[in-house]
Amino acid sequence: MKKQMLVIMSVVFLVMLMTIVSADYVNLCLTRGEGVEFSKCNPRMEDRYCSADTCNYCAYIGSKGFYCPANPNQCNAIGSSCTYVGDGGDGGGGNIDRTPPKIGTCTPRSDSTYASRNQIFRGNVDKKSDWFYKNSNDKKPRWKKLCKETTRCEKRIRFNEGPNNFLIKAVAQNGASDEKEMNFKIDSKKPKIKKTYPKKGFASGTFEIDFTESNPESLVLHYAGETQEVDIKNDCRPGTQRKTMSLSKANGKTYCSVDVDVSEFDKKRISYWFSLVDSAGITVNSKKIYLSVDTSYPVINNHPFYEVSGKYVYFDISITEPNLDEVSYSYLYKGRYKTKKLCTKLKNGKCEKRVSFKKCHHYVLDVAVSDEAGHAVGERIEFGV
Amino acid sequence: MKKLFSLMVMALLVVSVVPMVFGAGVGTGLGGDIGVEEFEPMVFQCDQRVLIDDDIQPWRITYDSDTTFPGMKERNQQYLFEGERYQVDVLVFDKNKIDDTTVDLVLEGEEVCYLVCPVEGEDCEEECVTYDDFEENCAPIGCPTDTQRDIRKCNVRVEEEHITQCDDDTMEMYRCTIDILDSETMYGTTWMGVRATSGLTGEEGVYAEIARWFLNPMISLDVTGDLEFDDVRPGTASYSTVLLENTAEGGVLLDMFITGKNWPTTDTSPLGRCQNVDGNGVPIAGSEVNYLPLGAFRYYAENGAYSTRDDNIVDTNTYDPGVTRAKDAEGYLNIQRQLNDGFQEEMFDEAEVLGVRGNTINGAGYASNVLYPGSAGMSVTFRLELPEPCYGNFASESDGSIFFWGEAI
Numbered sequence: 001m002k003k004q005m006l007v008i009m010s011v012v013f014l015v016m017l018m019t020i021v022s023a024d025y026v027n028l029c030l031t032r033g034e035g036v037e038f039s040k041c042n043p044r045m046e047d048r049y050c051s052a053d054t055c056n057y058c059a060y061i062g063s064k065g066f067y068c069p070a071n072p073n074q075c076n077a078i079g080s081s082c083t084y085v086g087d088g089g090d091g092g093g094g095n096i097d098r099t100p101p102k103i104g105t106c107t108p109r110s111d112s113t114y115a116s117r118n119q120i121f122r123g124n125v126d127k128k129s130d131w132f133y134k135n136s137n138d139k140k141p142r143w144k145k146l147c148k149e150t151t152r153c154e155k156r157i158r159f160n161e162g163p164n165n166f167l168i169k170a171v172a173q174n175g176a177s178d179e180k181e182m183n184f185k186i187d188s189k190k191p192k193i194k195k196t197y198p199k200k201g202f203a204s205g206t207f208e209i210d211f212t213e214s215n216p217e218s219l220v221l222h223y224a225g226e227t228q229e230v231d232i233k234n235d236c237r238p239g240t241q242r243k244t245m246s247l248s249k250a251n252g253k254t255y256c257s258v259d260v261d262v263s264e265f266d267k268k269r270i271s272y273w274f275s276l277v278d279s280a281g282i283t284v285n286s287k288k289i290y291l292s293v294d295t296s297y298p299v300i301n302n303h304p305f306y307e308v309s310g311k312y313v314y315f316d317i318s319i320t321e322p323n324l325d326e327v328s329y330s331y332l333y334k335g336r337y338k339t340k341k342l343c344t345k346l347k348n349g350k351c352e353k354r355v356s357f358k359k360c361h362h363y364v365l366d367v368a369v370s371d372e373a374g375h376a377v378g379e380r381i382e383f384g385v
Numbered sequence: 386m387k388k389l390f391s392l393m394v395m396a397l398l399v400v401s402v403v404p405m406v407f408g409a410g411v412g413t414g415l416g417g418d419i420g421v422e423e424f425e426p427m428v429f430q431c432d433q434r435v436l437i438d439d440d441i442q443p444w445r446i447t448y449d450s451d452t453t454f455p456g457m458k459e460r461n462q463q464y465l466f467e468g469e470r471y472q473v474d475v476l477v478f479d480k481n482k483i484d485d486t487t488v489d490l491v492l493e494g495e496e497v498c499y500l501v502c503p504v505e506g507e508d509c510e511e512e513c514v515t516y517d518d519f520e521e522n523c524a525p526i527g528c529p530t531d532t533q534r535d536i537r538k539c540n541v542r543v544e545e546e547h548i549t550q551c552d553d554d555t556m557e558m559y560r561c562t563i564d565i566l567d568s569e570t571m572y573g574t575t576w577m578g579v580r581a582t583s584g585l586t587g588e589e590g591v592y593a594e595i596a597r598w599f600l601n602p603m604i605s606l607d608v609t610g611d612l613e614f615d616d617v618r619p620g621t622a623s624y625s626t627v628l629l630e631n632t633a634e635g636g637v638l639l640d641m642f643i644t645g646k647n648w649p650t651t652d653t654s655p656l657g658r659c660q661n662v663d664g665n666g667v668p669i670a671g672s673e674v675n676y677l678p679l680g681a682f683r684y685y686a687e688n689g690a691y692s693t694r695d696d697n698i699v700d701t702n703t704y705d706p707g708v709t710r711a712k713d714a715e716g717y718l719n720i721q722r723q724l725n726d727g728f729q730e731e732m733f734d735e736a737e738v739l740g741v742r743g744n745t746i747n748g749a750g751y752a753s754n755v756l757y758p759g760s761a762g763m764s765v766t767f768r769l770e771l772p773e774p775c776y777g778n779f780a781s782e783s784d785g786s787i788f789f790w791g792e793a794i
Contacts, residue, residue, distance in 0.1 A: 038603065043514070044497050044573045045603065052607035052630060056791075062569035069568050069603040071466040072639075073793050079726025082784060 029082035033175030035097035041068035049173030100176035115280035129170035136165035202373035203291035215279035224270035294373035426581035428592035431539040485584030490561035492519040523559035568601035602635030620773035630762040639791035644723040648677035657777020664708030683717035691753035698740040704731035
């Protein structure tokens with residue numbers, strides 16, 4: 001009985017021993033681009049990808065069900081023929097890698113604007129890949145290599161001024177790839193404020209600005225401790241105060257005019273300036289200008305204020321305006337519009353002037369009284385000489 | 386009763402007084418503390434240090450039954466595979482007490498760092514892991530007593546003291562053995578050493594001869610190129626080159642071999658048919674076959690200063706008695722037939738890709754036949770001399786008709 005037990009135990013031991021030592025070795029044959037995620041067998045291992053026509057690994061299926069590398073002599077000994085993994089199967093191990101890489105977060109970020117053309121591209125991907133990029137806004141867009149066989153790519157790139165449609169491609173060692181599109185703007189030119197109006201004197205409530213910036217984000221008027229956001233879309237136009245231009249020719253030159261109510265500061269002294277922010281977040285401020293506020297219009301007190309005598313017309317206009325700019329008249333003569341000054345100062349509240357006109361002609365004159373704040377009143381008169 | 390009680394009280398008094406009487410005396414008492422040094426056990430590597438093959442696929446000169454010089458004599462690089470055994474004898478010296486000292490062979494895990502890249506939201510982060518140590522108890526084998534285990538080979542020194550006699554109260558010799566497990570369990574670079582720990586004090590000592598090893602390195606034999614011969618005219622020679630590369634880790638050398646099979650016809654009607662040739666490509670008169678005979682193929686290989694033009698292996702026909710290894714005038718070698726499924730030791734010499742006698746490596750192999758990792762590879766150009774007459778199409782068998790065998794040394 002004792003002997004029988006011994007025999008049985010020996011057999012069991014032998015069988016157990018056989019189980020331990022007889023791993024099933026396979027000659028894993030990969031073709032170009034295919035990979036084995038050996039890291040699933042043992043996290044210390046790197047995944048391997050085939051960069052030749054065929055790559056032969058001796059492997060066995062480990063306790064987690066994944067291929068683990070083995071000494072090729074083990075496969076040689078049993079003459080294991082190729083286990084190909086390229087036909088969709090995984091040959092038994094679950095770690096044949098055919099999945100494409102996935103690109104994670106990248107910078108420059110989409111829908112952002114950057115103030116410099118030189119930006120550092122940073123991206124990561126979940127498996128070692130070659131990195132390529134293409135800028136659709138280039139004159140000749142084509143794929144350019146960025147980084148080689150890495151999960152983390154970091155490289156300085158010089159982008160185009162303005163919008164950039166930037167494509168990133170990661171090609172993993174198994175040949176599969178992932179792409180990511182990024183749309184962002186480069187605005188490396190600082191905004192410039194050329195002029196603001198009024199330059200000096202009096203403020204009536206109308207403020208103007210000439211600036212150069214292709215991507216204005218916001219324009220704010222600061223006056224008398226108040227602020228007013230300028231509606232760039234409606235209150236601005238391409239060009240300058242003096243000249244309206246087409247958008248294509250303006251090259252960022254923009255003129256804006258904004259009206260604010262400064263009546264509560266009438267006859268007081270205030271300051272104003274504009275602050276302009278571009279889409280890259282760069283802010284520039286205009287020079288602070290001090291002005292006196294004048295919100296009242298000139299008043300012509302007498303009617304009629306002229307007499308015709310021969311070829312002369314005598315103007316005697318009584319005016320109420322403390323900050324007179326000028327009194328002028330305009331008329332159409334032989335198809336041309338003529339403007340002439342009558343007074344720039346008042347004497348005892350009056351503008352008196354004798355003006356001669358050519359005989360045998362009927363005149364229609366627009367007489368205008370304007371103050372230094374830009375307010376003006378006018379009256380049309382007609383007479384024959 | 387009262388008397389009895391009185392006597393008992395007296396007796397108790399006497400007993401309680403006696404020590405006081407003894408404690409009194411004249412003289413000076415000397416006190417003090419004695420501290421014994423907590424000795425750090427010392428470990429000395431001692432003579433025998435061997436690598437032993439698993440004997441599944443021994444290389445040319447591996448015989449673990451060799452008692453005078455056992456082990457894998459061909460291994461010149463610091464890597465070990467599953468099933469292989471590292472064994473070293475050490476002498477441990479513990480002045481506190483040797484009996485309570487434990488001795489282990491330790492594989493110390495190295496820190497490995499890798500990038501973890503979440504797909505969305507965050508940047509990649511480097512994570513470092515220090516893998517657990519592997520420890521294997523060493524077996525005590527007593528004090529060295531004979532010339533085989535001579536204590537003088539251990540060079541036991543405690544500062545200036547040179548110890549030449551083994552005291553079995555404080556010294557013991559141990560045999561430390563570690564069997565390398567599979568790659569799932571043991572992988573990568575590791576520092577190997579022997580550590581002794583005092584059970585009394587917890588003090589530890591490690592021997593000086595620690596060494597770095599690569600366990601279970603990954604090996605890939607890569608082939609670039611194919612044997613493509615299109616529209617070949619019978620009686621002419623065509624050439625096709627393939628590149629063999631060893632992309633192993635840990636500097637593993639591959640000893641290269643080549644065997645082949647006949648190439649069956651892929652035609653069904655009529656079957657492809659060729660003049661039969663022998664292993665040297667010489668036509669066999671009156672014999673036509675429905676396959677392309679292996680003998681129609683020869684190859685030329687280069688590896689460094691050597692090419693098959695220099696091949697001078699003498700074929701003893703131990704593996705394939707039907708094909709005698711021979712190069713032709715152009716320096717092209719014929720190919721041994723693949724006789725069985727697996728690699729066989731008989732292929733040594735006969736089926737080497739490129740062997741030049743005298744140019745040895747690792748004790749017995751041919752240096753010219755070794756494919757080094759990280760090298761430009763070994764280019765092998767095949768020449769097909771298509772027999773005449775011949776017609777049809779031929780393709781390699783499903784598992785291939787030309788076999789390259791890379792044996793890890």
